[in-house]
Amino acid sequence: MSKTVVYEVEVMFGDCDPAGIVFYPNFSKWMDASSLNFFRQCGVPPWRELIRTRGIVGTPLLEVRSRFFHPASYGDRLRVRTHVSEWRAKVFTQQHVIYRDDRVLCEGSETRAFVVHPPGEPDRIQAIPVPADIRALCCDA
Template sequence: MSNDPGKPMSKTTIYDVKVMFGDCDPAGIVFFPNFSKWMDASSLDFFVQCGILPWRELRKTTGIIGTPLLEIHTKFMRPATYGDLIHVHTSVETWNAKTFVQKHIVKKGDEILCEGRETRAFCIHPEGGRLQAIPVPDFIKDKCC
């Protein structure tokens, strides 16, 4: 963990994806929503690799239902096609009071295909109530850093 600007404030995990024919458009280029899908999968995988229980288990003890997305920004640099093996490098760039920014760098070998930032919040959803953001729990930060 580091407080230096640009350095991740957490561990970095890697989520591997083998691109399939069905992930691509008729020109054989990966259709962009699939990158969001893989970043979302890598977001949860990050917490699981850091030792946090999957949301369905965490909900039983803490009420946390997951980390809904509040904002997303992705910059696309290079295309991918079917047969490619790509890797999503995920870390937390910033921890705020009730939100955090997760950074996903999608690579093929050493080449960066795209880079995404997602603002998310740990949320509870009490029965009969509405979805609510909670302060990022210390035990989660501790396991991720």
Template sequence: MEYKVKVHWGDTDAAGIVFYPNFYKWMDEATHEFFSAIGHPTDTLFKANVALPLIETHCDFKRPVLYNVELIVQSEIVLLKEKVFKLSHQFYCEGQLVAEGYEVRAWASTADGHAKAVYIPDQVKNKLLLKGSGK
């Protein structure tokens, strides 16, 4: 799945380069867009007492990204287990890979007020596999 990001002035540091936490913000946004694209928007999940808490995240920075460019974030499912999944995110600017990272998240129930990992429903798993493989 592709998610486009316009780099704004406030996304950069004093040197005019994108401040690194923004890549994590954009990975999070891409994940929310991914779930909307498979028919399970996260706001709807939250209302159904389902959360997608982060377990692990990482990003490698390949080249500096400057103000006023468009980034394309390509996201895909690279690991799908019973209760957790891993989304890979690759950032491209003008066709060049500028960063790549991932998020490991749990499928969690918040019904009792605390997030507890539970089994990902089969219909969601199937959609994750289909969309995550680029089909």
């Protein structure tokens, strides 16, 4: 079973658009931040360390699906609840649910892969199998 980790956000004025509500790509930003925070809280070292020790550059996105139920505005305090809903050989899916108090504002499901730079090609990236030790860190004992 995947752990669940909560990431907190306070919406800034500049996160909002002329309609006075959060400009939606900022929800993507917070899901991305919560994705990384999930790994950090599970005990996975930061990418800058993994790139040195194992060549892992990060976990870029392959697919995302999000639904938006209620808008948010500046001053709101949001919680992003994140867990891994599926592990496959080379990809995994994280589920993010964003709350203000007890109300779900939006939810998103991101499919990602661990990637490395192919030898000698620092501008390209390549998926590797999900590392078993990282997966183990993300699961309840």
